[in-house]
Amino acid sequence: xxxxxxxxxxxxxxxxxxxxxxxxxxxxxxxxxxxxxxxxxxxxxxxxxxxxxxxxxxxxxxxxxxxxxxxxxxxxxxxxxxxxxxxxxxxxxxxxxxxxxxxxxxxxxxxxxxxxxxxxxxxxxxxxxxxxxxxxxxxxxxxxxxxxxxxxxx
Numbered sequence: 101x102x103x104x105x106x107x108x109x110x111x112x113x114x115x116x117x118x119x120x121x122x123x124x125x126x127x128x129x130x131x132x133x134x135x136x137x138x139x140x141x142x143x144x145x146x147x148x149x150x151x152x153x154x155x156x157x158x159x160x161x162x163x164x165x166x167x168x169x170x171x172x173x174x175x176x177x178x179x180x181x182x183x184x185x186x187x188x189x190x191x192x193x194x195x196x197x198x199x200x201x202x203x204x205x206x207x208x209x210x211x212x213x214x215x216x217x218x219x220x221x222x223x224x225x226x227x228x229x230x231x232x233x234x235x236x237x238x239x240x241x242x243x244x245x246x247x248x249x250x251x252x253x254x
Contacts, residue, residue, distance in 0.1 A: 134222035
């Protein structure tokens with residue numbers, strides 16, 4: 101769910117999902133900055149639309165277990181991630197929490213500003229954004245390229 105992290109995702113209820121506006125509303129988190137609207141990609145909208153179509157009547161939570169009777173827990177989701185990571189032969193250090201780093205790094209490497217990442221991810225300080233964003237060599241070369249003189253078309 102991109103910027104909706106494990107603890108937020110397992111608590112997500114359908115009344116916080118707006119598929120028409122392609123957003124979810126995170127109403128609780130560790131800090132004030134964690135309360136935010138999160139835009140959704142078309143892939144996430146498609147998945148959530150499918151989940152909503154299959155949900156049991158009266159089930160408030162988006163992600164459930166035991167045939168919709170209980171919300172997921174972070175521990176269960178982490179365990180399942182580990183199982184799937186093993187099947188996909190991901191590197192040994194790949195854990196669910198790594199997805200936060202991957203998300204921020206992918207956006208940072210595409211030029212997303214620190215302030216935008218902070219808002220999107222619900223982080224209160226640039227130092228937190230820096231902790232999660234790992235820029236690659238290609239992005240660094242692109243940034244330095246900003247200093248190259250512009251060529252004029254004659």
